Amino acid sequence: MGKLFRIATLITLLLTGGSLQAALDAGAPTVLITGSNRGIGLEFVRQFAERGWNVIATARKPDQAEDLQALAAQHDTIVIEQLDVTDHPQMEALAERYADQPIDILLSNAALTPRYKSAFKRVDGVDFDTARQSFEINALGALKLAQVFMPHVAASEQKKIIVLTSKGGSFEMSPKLPMMYSYRASKAALNMFMYTLSFETAKKEITVTMLSPGMVNTTPGFNNPQGISPEESVSKMLTVVDGLTLENNGQFLNYESGEVVPW
Ligand SMILES: NC(=O)c1ccc[n+]([C@@H]2O[C@H](COP(=O)([O-])OP(=O)(O)OC[C@H]3O[C@@H](n4cnc5c(N)ncnc54)[C@H](OP(=O)(O)O)[C@@H]3O)[C@@H](O)[C@H]2O)c1
Numbered sequence: 001m002g003k004l005f006r007i008a009t010l011i012t013l014l015l016t017g018g019s020l021q022a023a024l025d026a027g028a029p030t031v032l033i034t035g036s037n038r039g040i041g042l043e044f045v046r047q048f049a050e051r052g053w054n055v056i057a058t059a060r061k062p063d064q065a066e067d068l069q070a071l072a073a074q075h076d077t078i079v080i081e082q083l084d085v086t087d088h089p090q091m092e093a094l095a096e097r098y099a100d101q102p103i104d105i106l107l108s109n110a111a112l113t114p115r116y117k118s119a120f121k122r123v124d125g126v127d128f129d130t131a132r133q134s135f136e137i138n139a140l141g142a143l144k145l146a147q148v149f150m151p152h153v154a155a156s157e158q159k160k161i162i163v164l165t166s167k168g169g170s171f172e173m174s175p176k177l178p179m180m181y182s183y184r185a186s187k188a189a190l191n192m193f194m195y196t197l198s199f200e201t202a203k204k205e206i207t208v209t210m211l212s213p214g215m216v217n218t219t220p221g222f223n224n225p226q227g228i229s230p231e232e233s234v235s236k237m238l239t240v241v242d243g244l245t246l247e248n249n250g251q252f253l254n255y256e257s258g259e260v261v262p263w
Helices: 002-015 039-050 066-074 088-097 128-154 181-204 230-242
Strands: 030-033 054-059 078-082 105-108 160-164 207-212 252-254
Touching: 030 039, 039 054, 039 066, 039 230, 054 066, 066 078, 088 128, 105 128, 128 160, 128 181, 160 181, 181 207, 207 230
Parallel strands: 030 054, 030 105, 054 078, 105 160, 160 207, 207 252
Antiparallel strands: none
């Protein structure tokens, strides 16, 4: 299935001059999702596609994104695009290719997430390359995405920028333990970037909202009994997203029923 789909995708890419934009339905709303090849991102693709949305599903390595390819084979309105959120020229080129495409929801999901093995390392175990990468992907990547796709969102009906953050980035809600240094700091930086951005988006009637997805089981082979499934997290987040208004601009909300998460 994966190989056949890759060949079909390649042929379509050649026929459309490198873009699959032709597959988008002009009458349907559009979402762009980063890191959509696995975990919560993949589940967002599934649920938006089932709602009949156009989904621009981006992934760092589309040729290896077999689950995403399989999903796209079932839904005409899923378009797979390559995007590494640390590659700013690549992101600018993608935004340029979609210059005429309104994007109702810009969904910043991609992140460098902590592995369970390394999550509890103390300060002498902090890896500074991982720390820099966490800032590049989790904070700067999301800010760059908002920068280049803001005109597309402004041109849409729904005008929402949704950013997946974490309670790990909240001073009040994160565990009172010395753990996940790089991840927590990168998500706190992300929150401040988006909070700052909200003063600009307000003028364009765009709602930028940060969401905590809860504790979600996305690590293959590891099932946290206290965690929830991607299906549950995403369906609850979509209910929250559906109900967002400009009142929620600049807020950090929980997946469960949209309650405000303290900074
Ligand atoms: N799962 C949880 O319990 C939980 C809790 C709080 C917050 N969150 C947040 O929810 C979001 C999704 O979490 P998840 O559990 O689904 O994460 P995940 O399973 O670790 O998946 C991360 C996704 O981000 C992509 N990614 C990583 N670096 C990238 C880059 N440079 N450019 C583009 N894509 C990149 C990965 O692609 P590759 O496959 O190519 O690596 C993958 O698709 C993240 O923002 C995370 O911080 C999750």
